[in-house]
Amino acid sequence: MIWGAGLALASAATFGFNNAALRRGVLQGSVLQALAITVPMGIPLFLAAAWARGELLALPRFSPPAALALAAAGILHFGIGRYANYRAVAAVGSNLSGTLSEFSVVVSLVLAVGLLKERLSALQILGIIMIFLAFFGVRDDAENLGTKVFRPDMGKGYLYSVLAAVAYGTSPVLVRASLSEVNLPLAGGLISYIAASLAFGAFALASGSLGHIRAVPRPALPWFLLSGVSVGTSQVFRYLALSLAPVTIVSPIQRLSLLFRVLFSTLINPQYEALNRRILLAIFVALLGGVAVALG
Numbered sequence: 001m002i003w004g005a006g007l008a009l010a011s012a013a014t015f016g017f018n019n020a021a022l023r024r025g026v027l028q029g030s031v032l033q034a035l036a037i038t039v040p041m042g043i044p045l046f047l048a049a050a051w052a053r054g055e056l057l058a059l060p061r062f063s064p065p066a067a068l069a070l071a072a073a074g075i076l077h078f079g080i081g082r083y084a085n086y087r088a089v090a091a092v093g094s095n096l097s098g099t100l101s102e103f104s105v106v107v108s109l110v111l112a113v114g115l116l117k118e119r120l121s122a123l124q125i126l127g128i129i130m131i132f133l134a135f136f137g138v139r140d141d142a143e144n145l146g147t148k149v150f151r152p153d154m155g156k157g158y159l160y161s162v163l164a165a166v167a168y169g170t171s172p173v174l175v176r177a178s179l180s181e182v183n184l185p186l187a188g189g190l191i192s193y194i195a196a197s198l199a200f201g202a203f204a205l206a207s208g209s210l211g212h213i214r215a216v217p218r219p220a221l222p223w224f225l226l227s228g229v230s231v232g233t234s235q236v237f238r239y240l241a242l243s244l245a246p247v248t249i250v251s252p253i254q255r256l257s258l259l260f261r262v263l264f265s266t267l268i269n270p271q272y273e274a275l276n277r278r279i280l281l282a283i284f285v286a287l288l289g290g291v292a293v294a295l296g
Contacts, residue, residue, distance in 0.1 A: 007238075015260070020094055047190055055186045062182050073192050097160075100161030104168040106131055127289040253290070
């Protein structure tokens with residue numbers, strides 16, 4: 001359990017850096033270009049990690065239903081969820097989108113209770129209420145939340161943050177259910193990333209977006225690469241954590257990525273992030289809610 005909590009914290013830190021790097025990249029590039037780089041980059045990372053841990057040759061041990069669940073989790077998390085998260089980051093910045101997407105922990109916990117028969121304590125229920133308060137506590141007009149060079153689009157921010165929260169909140173339950181059958185987290189993550197990459201490739205072909213994807217602006221490319229490495233590493237930690245600890249522990253600890261988002265975004269993108277007392281209070285309340293859920 002302790003190792004699972006530690007890996008979840010490492011996942012939160014690397015995910016926080018990923019969002020800051022991604023934010024810098026989408027200032028020049030597009031969300032589709034970011035996805036085209038960051039999603040396939042997860043395959044070699046998980047391939048190397050699964051090989052090093054001796055899981056690669058054990059892939060056939062997954063039953064067809066478990067493999068399908070992992071594939072669905074990959075498409076949901078790395079495809080749909082990441083797209084929505086990137087759109088939210090582009091619309092309102094990393095700080096605001098991170099606070100809004102805290103709703104994902106509520107989705108995870110509700111599904112974990114309903115499908116995996118995990119239980120919620122009174123303290124965890126209090127934490128969920130605090131997360132709701134933080135979610136609705138950042139409502140304001142763009143003028144008050146913006147900076148001299150950036151005005152957040154709160155409508156798109158709420159829309160895409162909620163979509164990301166639903167996707168991010170559902171995928172851990174699918175992963176946890178699959179890994180409870182066969183405890184091969186890195187091999188499972190490899191299946192998820194391959195499925196997401198194939199799904200994105202099919203979408204790019206069908207939508208005629210290949211030309212646009214190839215035209216990545218040079219200033220955006222290093223930031224997208226950094227984002228791809230950090231988010232892939234974060235997912236390696238996440239899958240390992242989910243193999244060692246229940247969703248009701250891993251998901252709340254991962255919410256500490258909010259803290260790392262603020263730290264890295266302040267260092268990397270201070271002019272393009274919304275940050276005031278109301279946002280800091282919402283972040284603090286969301287963090288307290290996540291801690292309450294974890295302690296519960």
